[in-house]
Amino acid sequence: MPTDGNQAYAGEVQPTGVPTKSSAPTDLPYLPPSSSRKSLKRKGTSLVKPSAKKRFTGRPSGHVLPSFDEVVQAIQDADPGLDVGLVHTAASLHVGNRDIVLSKDTSPEDDPRPEPIGHPAVWATSRCHLCSTLPYFQSYKSGIYSNGTAVYGFMFDGENMPRDYVGADALIFRAGGGWTEDENGVRTRNEDQTLNPGIIAVQLAVQEQTPIVIISGRLTSKMQSKMKYLYSVLGWFKPTHVFAEKANGKKVFRYRLERMFTEEQSWWAPTGRDPEPPLGSQPAPIEKTCAVCEKVSQQIYVQGWMCSNIDCTSAFDVPAGQNPDDLILDPRFLLQKTEWLHSTTPEPLVPNLPSAGSKSVAHITRNASRGVVCRGCGCCIPRKLWKGWECSHCGWEYSIPPQVIPLGDVQDDNQFHEDDGGYARSYSKCTDSVISREFSLQYNYRVATYHINGLSGCFVSHLIANRKVREEPNGPNDMFAQLQEQDIGLRRHTISDKKGEGESLPNHFSANFGMPYKYVIATKNEPFSDDYGIINQARSRLTWAAHQAVPKNEGFTEFNEILACGYFETQKMKYHSDGEDDLGPTVATLSLGAPATMKFRMKSNHFYGATKAAEKAVQSEPKPGCLNYEARKQAWDEIQHLSKKNQGEQMSSWTKTLGLGKSQAKSTAKRESHSAVLQLTLRHGDIVIMHGGAIQHYYEHEVVPDGFRFALTARTIDPKTINSGDLPVESVKPDHIKYDGSYLLAPPGGDIST
Ligand SMILES: O=C(O)CCC(=O)C(=O)O
Numbered sequence: 020m021p022t023d024g025n026q027a028y029a030g031e032v033q034p035t036g037v038p039t040k041s042s043a044p045t046d047l048p049y050l051p052p053s054s055s056r057k058s059l060k061r062k063g064t065s066l067v068k069p070s071a072k073k074r075f076t077g078r079p080s081g082h083v084l085p086s087f088d089e090v091v092q093a094i095q096d097a098d099p100g101l102d103v104g105l106v107h108t109a110a111s112l113h114v115g116n117r118d119i120v121l122s123k124d125t126s127p128e129d130d131p132r133p134e135p136i137g138h139p140a141v142w143a144t145s146r147c148h149l150c151s152t153l154p155y156f157q158s159y160k161s162g163i164y165s166n167g168t169a170v171y172g173f174m175f176d177g178e179n180m181p182r183d184y185v186g187a188d189a190l191i192f193r194a195g196g197g198w199t200e201d202e203n204g205v206r207t208r209n210e211d212q213t214l215n216p217g218i219i220a221v222q223l224a225v226q227e228q229t230p231i232v233i234i235s236g237r238l239t240s241k242m243q244s245k246m247k248y249l250y251s252v253l254g255w256f257k258p259t260h261v262f263a264e265k266a267n268g269k270k271v272f273r274y275r276l277e278r279m280f281t282e283e284q285s286w287w288a289p290t291g292r293d294p295e296p297p298l299g300s301q302p303a304p305i306e307k308t309c310a311v312c313e314k315v316s317q318q319i320y321v322q323g324w325m326c327s328n329i330d331c332t333s334a335f336d337v338p339a340g341q342n343p344d345d346l347i348l349d350p351r352f353l354l355q356k357t358e359w360l361h362s363t364t365p366e367p368l369v370p371n372l373p374s375a376g377s378k379s380v381a382h383i384t385r386n387a388s389r390g391v392v393c394r395g396c397g398c399c400i401p402r403k404l405w406k407g408w409e410c411s412h413c414g415w416e417y418s419i420p421p422q423v424i425p426l427g428d429v430q431d432d433n434q435f436h437e438d439d440g441g442y443a444r445s446y447s448k449c450t451d452s453v454i455s456r457e458f459s460l461q462y463n464y465r466v467a468t469y470h471i472n473g474l475s476g477c478f479v480s481h482l483i484a485n486r487k488v489r490e491e492p493n494g495p496n497d498m499f500a501q502l503q504e505q506d507i508g509l510r511r512h513t514i515s516d517k518k519g520e521g522e523s524l525p526n527h528f529s530a531n532f533g534m535p536y537k538y539v540i541a542t543k544n545e546p547f548s549d550d551y552g553i554i555n556q557a558r559s560r561l562t563w564a565a566h567q568a569v570p571k572n573e574g575f576t577e578f579n580e581i582l583a584c585g586y587f588e589t590q591k592m593k594y595h596s597d598g599e600d601d602l603g604p605t606v607a608t609l610s611l612g613a614p615a616t617m618k619f620r621m622k623s624n625h626f627y628g629a630t631k632a633a634e635k636a637v638q639s640e641p642k643p644g645c646l647n648y649e650a651r652k653q654a655w656d657e658i659q660h661l662s663k664k665n666q667g668e669q670m671s672s673w674t675k676t677l678g679l680g681k682s683q684a685k686s687t688a689k690r691e692s693h694s695a696v697l698q699l700t701l702r703h704g705d706i707v708i709m710h711g712g713a714i715q716h717y718y719e720h721e722v723v724p725d726g727f728r729f730a731l732t733a734r735t736i737d738p739k740t741i742n743s744g745d746l747p748v749e750s751v752k753p754d755h756i757k758y759d760g761s762y763l764l765a766p767p768g769g770d771i772s773t
Contacts (some may be wrong), residue, residue, distance in 0.1 A: 123519040125238070127247055135244035137286025140368050141392050142248040143399040145521025149250045152390030152399035154370055155232045162195045163217040169229065170220040170258075174250070176236020180266070181344040185241040187278070187285040187295045189353050190233065190256065193264075194218045194272035211270040214329075218272050222261050228360045230255045230279055232368070235287070244289040248398075249521050253287060255279040255364050259357045262319065262327035263334035265343065272329060277357055279364070299356030304349065309333065321347040369397070375419045380428065380588075382419040383727045388587040391417055405509040405528050405585060423503045426496065429613040429726045430703055441486025443614075446700040453644035453696045461567060462763040463487045464706070468568075469697055471718070473642040477711025479619065479697065480568045484704030491762050493556050495704035499611045501553045502585070502729050508545060509585045527592055528585040533558070533751045534736040536580050547581075547752050554581050554731070559756035561607040561706065561733040567760075568708045569605055578607070578733035579751045586613075586730075591723040596622065598715030603735030606715075607708045610701040613726030617707065618695035621645060625717050626693045628673070629680035636670040636679055642717055644696055651677055 143149035150157045156172035158164035164172040175185075175192055184191040195217065199209055212218075224231060233253040237246040260275035277298055278285060288294060305318040312331035318324040326334045337343045369392045375381040390401040391408050395415035400408045407418025435441045442465050449456065449469060456469045464482040471477055489495045509528035532554045535544045547555055562577040569575040584592065597606050624630050624637045626645050641651040654677060658666045674680050701707060701722070709715070722730065738746060 123238070127237075127245060130245045132243065132245040133289040133291050135246075135287045136284060136290050137288075139248070139251040139253070139286060139397060141252040141397050141399065143250040143521070144248060145401075145523070146250065147521065147523045148390055148399040148401045149234070151401050151524070152370070152392060153232075153252070155366065156234055161217070163220075165217050165220040167216040168220055168223060170217065170224050170231055172232040172234060174234040174236060175239050176250075177238045177240070179239065179241040182264070182273075182346060182348060183241050184348055184353065185235070185239060185243065186353070187288045188281055188298045189278070190274075190276045191348065191353070192274060193266075194221070194261075194274060208266045208269040208271055212272055214272075218261065221258050221274055224258045225261060228257065230361060230365060231258055231276065232256070233276065242287065243292075244287050246287075251287070252368055253278075253285070254368065257357060257359050259355075260317075260327075261329060262316070263329040263331070264327075265335045265337070270329075270334070275353075277355075279359070279361075296350070296354055298354055301351045301354045304351040304355050317352050318349055319352045321349045372417060373419060379422045380424055380727070382421045383424070383587040385587070385589040387419055388590055401511070401524055403511045403524065406506055421503065423500060424727060426499060426612070426703060429728070434614070434702070435486070441489070443483055443700070443702040443705070445483060446698075447481065448698040450644065450696040462760045464763075466568075467699075471642075471696075471714065472644070474711060474713040474717065477714045478568075478708075479699075479714070480706075480708040480710070481699050481701075482564060482706040482708070484702070484706075487763060489704040493552075494560075495609070495611055498553050498556065498609075498731075499703065499729065502583075502611065505551075505553070507551055507554065507583060508543070509583065510543075512543070525592075526586075526590045528587075528590075530583045531580065532583070533578075533580040534738065534747065535741060535745050536582055536734065536736060544747060546747060546749060554583065555754070555756055556758070557581060557583075557609055557731040558733055559754045559758035561609060561731070562754055563758045563760055564706045565605050565607050565708055565710075565733075568607075569710055573604075575605060576603075576735060577754050578735055579738075580734045580736050582732045582734070584730045584732070586615075586724045586728045588726055592721060594618075594620070594719045594721040596715040596719040597709070597734065598712070601737050601740030602712075602715070603737070604712045605708065605710045606732060606734050607706060608701075608730050608732040610703060610705045610707075610728065610730055612703055612728035613724050614703070615701045615722050615724040615728055615730075617699045617701050617720060617722045619697040619714075619718050619720045620693065620695045621717055622719050623681065623693065627679060627681045627683075628677065629683075631681065634674055634680035634682060636673040636677075638667075638670070639716070646692065647677055647679075651679075 141153070143152070146159060150159050153172070156164045156174060158172070158174070162174045162176075163170060164174075173192075179185070180193050182191065183193065194212065194215075199207055214222075221231075223229070233256050235242055235246060235251050235253055237249050237251075239246065256276040256278055258274060258276050260273075262273055262275070264271050264273055281298060284294060305324060306315050307318070307324050308315050309326035309328060309331055311333040312326060312328050314326070314328045314331065316324070316327040319327055325336050328334055335343070337346070372391055372394075373381065373384075373386045373389070378384070381387060388402050390399050392398070393400050393410040393413060393415045394417075395410055395413035398410060398412050400410050400415075402408060406421075407416065409416050434444050436444065440463065445465075445467065447456075447467060447469075453472050454469050455472070456467055459466045459468075461482075463485050465485070467481045467483065469479045469481070471479075484495065508530040510530070511524040511528055513522045514525055515523050530545065531543065532545050532551060533547050545551065547558065549555075558578055558581050561581075565575050565578070586592075620626075621642070621644055625639060625642065628641060628645060628647070628651055629636055640655055641648055645651065651673075654669075654673065658669045661669065674683065699707065709720075
């Protein structure tokens, strides 16, 4: 710990972040003049017991800005028991890694910080892995994980602010939310920060003494040692203060936290440096009562006391000309040790492994779809494999032994009409102004066909299965059992790895067969081999169903791709469309297991008439059901005789004149009108056929299962659109099963061969 008087003033640091030789700053820090300084009197050494609560009568006029040495002297005068070294310590603690600039491209090798002395108990190579594994941090976007009243975890990453502090045992950082980024990526504040639910939750945690887990990203610039992993769990902390400061003249909130269990050194303490003074090693913080708000605040900065009450108008009242970034955190404030009710952690940092217990469905519950912490190396392992968890870093494996789940456990038998061939009750809903429907009975399916106004030749057909369909040999009931008995290679495939937050995974498991299907998820491809009899059966059945549904003159050819999806409880497929150029116009899905709700809605850009980001008018004909349809259609028709260029010019004013774009649709009613126009309940054995490229162009669909479910979706993919390197080695085999529905037409108990 440097105590030789050569300590640098904050801001003057060597490239390594180690403070350099002192020089008196020209930009001098603030101290109250000597009359007020006298009140800086230390009362006892208890770090918990409040010290003198003197009333500070505001800053006298004509105050001067003292030099760094004067600050040191003043503190000594006011508190002769205080070691001069403490002030230097403060400067050193405060400076931290202020000059280290880390970016997403900074590799751990280029990171100039020393190695930490230890290793995190829990770490992750992706935010998705972290959030899907840890119960105390499930916030995929924000840095705080709270439910508005209780806060469980915090994550900080990237560039810290002046006076942020990441020490071995104490932390200071700003509350998130409400910052704007300028063109250089510098965060500024343009208006006072207001109490958002996260800040309120932290305030409550301070009052109720509820501990919080802290996670650091690799790029946390004030972290004093090198972070090896993208995300590392630091441990349980006590939130002790929520206080006010100003940035750019606007109110901001900051937090102080203390490490909970300090018997062992923090694993992230830097190697080769003296340990920081422990919590409770310094005299008690100075406290004063504000003349304006009459509330007591502790002295936070070495330079002098200021009110830090978040509601006070005089909080952080730094004198004009003073650069607040030069303020040094007072070690009496920083390193105080707060009495705490809790002596144990609320839950272990390494969560318990999910186990089968007495439940036959334990392997497909929400818990089982979450990640686990590797017992070999501490990394968060997402549930990627259908069969269980596998650590890609050290090879550790874990699984919950699966049991075949009977259909009765995933569907409510009361939803089927017993006396009417066992058809399911239908719960479809549609918006009559956009959708027209017709019904028929075909091959023991009750077929509901939905036509979408303005999309000529397009339809969605829902083939509702009855008992005969479900019980057909090699049919839905058999498939549901076989898909549980055979591992067909279902897994969660990486969606993206773009935001610098590691890989993201979809919600559900999938496996692809036949032609490669690259939409959204690059799924590994398997051929239609005899090893996957169920897949061949499904392909043949769906090809047959599409032949029945698609008008003969459109010449439907058999499907050459199947995407099998598996959903554990609570998994789903969010809104998307199957609208790639390489796809044929027909897509058919067979549902197996628990029921699911399938919804169709117009895509946002077509509904609001403008692209999401730039809010430019979309270059597609508006369709019935979109916002301001009549006016938009008229305007569209009027420019059809123009050249493309002139059309574009005309359309550039549409955002304003026709009220296009989400931001223009100011009323809640208008925003809410962007909802589903068709909702189907898909049950075990049902088939849905979507036909017509325009459906995929204008509409998107989502599927939300109500429990354990599989879906087998067939498409036709044009091999000419696939890169030669991605084509399957063997060409896709034709359907050899040739399912023809004849069993369904046979009389009850009849033999299909007769
Ligand atoms: O029915 C399902 O589970 C989802 C099918 C689907 O939308 C797809 O595979 O694109």
